[in-house]
Amino acid sequence: MQLSDSELRAFETDGYVVARNALSMPKDLQPVIDEYSQILDRMSQRLYAAKEISSTYSDLPFGKRAIAIARESGYLNTYPFDINFPPYAQLRADTELNFGPAMFGLLRNNHLLDLVESIIGPEIYSNPVQHVRVKVPEHLVPREKRNSQNSTTGWHQDNGVVNTEADNTEMLTVWFPLTEASEQHGCLKVVPRSHAEGLLLHCPHPVQGARIPMEFIPEHLVVSVPMSPGDVLLMHRTCIHSSLPNKSQEIRFSLDIRYNPIGQATGRDFLPGFIARSRKNPSSELHDPDEWQQSWFAARDDIVSGNAHVPGLHRWDGAHELCA
Ligand SMILES: O=C(O)CCC(=O)C(=O)O
Ligand SMILES: [Fe+2]
Numbered sequence: 001m002q003l004s005d006s007e008l009r010a011f012e013t014d015g016y017v018v019a020r021n022a023l024s025m026p027k028d029l030q031p032v033i034d035e036y037s038q039i040l041d042r043m044s045q046r047l048y049a050a051k052e053i054s055s056t057y058s059d060l061p062f063g064k065r066a067i068a069i070a071r072e073s074g075y076l077n078t079y080p081f082d083i084n085f086p087p088y089a090q091l092r093a094d095t096e097l098n099f100g101p102a103m104f105g106l107l108r109n110n111h112l113l114d115l116v117e118s119i120i121g122p123e124i125y126s127n128p129v130q131h132v133r134v135k136v137p138e139h140l141v142p143r144e145k146r147n148s149q150n151s152t153t154g155w156h157q158d159n160g161v162v163n164t165e166a167d168n169t170e171m172l173t174v175w176f177p178l179t180e181a182s183e184q185h186g187c188l189k190v191v192p193r194s195h196a197e198g199l200l201l202h203c204p205h206p207v208q209g210a211r212i213p214m215e216f217i218p219e220h221l222v223v224s225v226p227m228s229p230g231d232v233l234l235m236h237r238t239c240i241h242s243s244l245p246n247k248s249q250e251i252r253f254s255l256d257i258r259y260n261p262i263g264q265a266t267g268r269d270f271l272p273g274f275i276a277r278s279r280k281n282p283s284s285e286l287h288d289p290d291e292w293q294q295s296w297f298a299a300r301d302d303i304v305s306g307n308a309h310v311p312g313l314h315r316w317d318g319a320h321e322l323c324a
Helices: 005-013 024-047 062-073 101-107 108-120 291-303
Strands: 016-019 123-135 172-177 188-190 203-205 209-211 224-225 232-235 241-243 251-259 274-278
Touching: 005 016, 016 291, 024 062, 101 123, 101 291, 108 123, 108 172, 108 203, 108 232, 108 251, 108 274
Parallel strands: none
Antiparallel strands: 016 232, 123 251, 123 274, 172 232, 172 251, 188 224, 188 241, 203 209
């Protein structure tokens, strides 16, 4: 299903729109949850062998199992769940990357690509600025280990966290939960219509990349965007957003992926993307999950061996007085 005219108008006016029930839990989302249950299973076997947990908690479903492990071991490492690299300083030749076929299938999901096509047209590139966030209840994440992947995310625009070469790229953010994302669970917050003002000043942040100073956030205009599995948020690259802390007793498990028209800069050249849909040249689409996985292994090897030039992750130097 493409976006309706009114949804498209809402996107254009507000800078974001939620397509409700665009994905089916059993057909579109469950395969990824199953794949992630296997990743968590391997993780729990290793922690058990290392005597960091007294049980592998194999009888629990994904969310409860993640929480049980976080509670007992004191920290759940969420980088193995991501569809990106851990911070580059931590990247090694043997860094675990779990880029599986179900996840690849979701990046190519036709329902998602139809929504994306409504906004950026039918020549669609899967931009590698992408994350999976598995957020256990905030009190289970040690303060010094908190970052935007396992805890709250500060105010930013996605355009502000890519390189300048992507400033004119029509990068579209697609955010959706695999578990309930109510306010209590730490859903997103947005500033409607903020995309119209273009890119704002960001300041470098030690754990959160780059953040917009609070002086620029019109707090009275902020709205929360609670979502349920199946709902899909489409967000403009200059829409101001952040997320709430997970104050619930459950996990908050979400994907944020990005697409841009084929041929435009992704903002992270050294990471591999792929052609997800091309009506002009269908044979250029990537259909092979192994090839996708291999492309990330190759990028990891290039970075670790120094063959790839990894520029700074963003453009902000903190020189502005509001960054002091
Ligand atoms: O899920 C989050 O906490 C933040 C997501 C985000 O910033 C994004 O999807 O661009
Ligand atoms: Fe973002």
